[in-house]
Amino acid sequence: MATIARSRRIFSLVLKSNKNPRLYSTVSANGPKEPIISSSILGDPSSTTPPPVPPPESAEAGRGGGQPWSFLKYTLLAAVTGGVATAGYATYAYTLEEIDQKTKALRASANVSVGDDLSSSDKFQAMLKSAAMTVPAKLVELYLELRAAAEDHVRGFTEPLSDKLLPDLHPLEQHICTLVLDLNETLLYSDWKRDRGWRTFKRPGVDEFLEQLAQYYEIIVYSDQQSMYVDPIVERLDTKHVIRYRLSRAATRYQDGKHYRDLSKLNRDPSRILYISGNCLESCLQPENCVPVKPWKCEADDTALVDLIPFLEYVARNRPADIRPVLASYQGRDIAKEFIERNKEHQRKMQEQKQQGRLWRR
Known part of the structure; x- marks a missing residue:
């Protein structure tokens, strides 16, 4: 009986302990939990919450809004290019x-x-x-x-400053040929040295050359230098004023990085123009009118200008209808020397004809 009474007492204590709220909450805490939001937190203005993250759809829409403008921009760039x-x-x-x-x-x-x-x-x-x-x-x-x-x-x-670089030729001088002369390395030579600066030297025989040929030709100086250089040089060079006109860089044609003399702009008959230069084939657009001469670089024994006088006098006196075929026959040769040889050959033939004429008379 004592055993049964003891069992009932233990069972009643167990029942009392299950009714204790602290024990009940402990047991329920081990079960599934639900989120609890406190009303005090929701109503507290001092608390800060992070801003909501925009949904992916709005971000995609923002990026897609610039696509039409980018396409237009690149299209315009491609069209301009x-x-x-x-x-x-x-x-x-x-x-x-x-x-x-x-x-x-x-x-x-x-x-x-x-x-x-x-x-x-x-x-x-x-x-x-x-x-x-x-x-x-x-x-x-x-x-x-x-x-x-x-x-x-x-x-x-x-381009040359005008289509007519020279005034019209006088009617009484229509038969006269025009002698165009280069300046540097043809009539003179300019040299520069550190101790003395620039100096200009006159070619041997230039005075005789100009004075002699002024009787037959219209003499013109045609240079690729600036007029501020050409004018004072010609004034000192031409003491007897036999040079009628002077043309400088403004009258040249700039082509392929060089200044060329364009004889077609001289307002003269191209069949009666002779251009003399130490670099004529590299400085003139009309090679058929060129008379090459050895470039002069201060050689004291130079006679190139004087040697040309007989040939130029012969041309002026005989007045060929077109000077260009005559110059073409001397192409690739020294005109002064070749003219002397041809002149000797002509005289030899004339002597033979005279001797044959004397024999026929006998």
């Missing part, structure tokens, strides 16, 4: 006149007139075509205007 490249190639490959001829149809297509007798669809197509061709046509016209202005500006530096 292609236009510049096309204009550069056209400038290199074609002249202004050729481009004007090739683009006439394109420019005319922008001026399509829409007739009243056309149907609505035809009018729409004509207007659409005209609108589509207006921009290219205007760009071509702008290119032609800009290129014409640029070429006119460049021509002022590369």
Whole structure:
């Protein structure tokens, strides 16, 4: 009986302990938990919460909004690059006149007139075509205007200052030949040294050469130097004033990095022009009128100018219809020496003919 009473007492203590709220909460804490939000935290203004993260859809929409502008930007860049490249190639490959001829149809297509007798669809197509061709046509016209202005500006530096560098020849002198002379290494030589600076030396025989040939020729100095250099030099060189005109760099044609003498701009008959220079084939655009002479670089025993006098006097006295075939017959030879040899040969033949004539008379 004592054992049964003891068991009942233990069972009643166990029942009392299960009714204790602290023990109940401990057991329930081990079960599944749910999130608990405190009302005091929600209502507290001093507390800070991180901003909500935008959904992925809005970020994608923000990035996609710039795609049309980027496409337009790159399209315009490609169009400008292609236009510049096309204009550069056209400038290199074609002249202004050729481009004007090739683009006439394109420019005319922008001026399509829409007739009243056309149907609505035809009018729409004509207007659409005209609108589509207006921009290219205007760009071509702008290119032609800009290129014409640029070429006119460049021509002022590369072309002779006038199409007629010399005044008209007097009617009584139409039969006279024009003798064009280079300056440096032909009539004189300019040299520079550190101890004395620039000095100009006159070629041996230049005074005799000028004075003698002034009786037969119209003498002109044509140099590629600036006029501020040419004018005082010629004044000191030509003490007897036998040189009629002097032309400087402004009268030359600038081509391939060099200043060339353009004899076609002298306003003289090209069949009566002789150009004498120590570098004539490298400085003149009309090699058929050139009379090469040895370049002079202060050699004291030089006689090149004096040796040319007989040949030039012979040409002036005989007045060939065209001097260019005569000069072509001396091509690649020393004209002064070759003329002496031909003159000797001519005299020998004349002597033979005289002897044969005497024999026939006998």
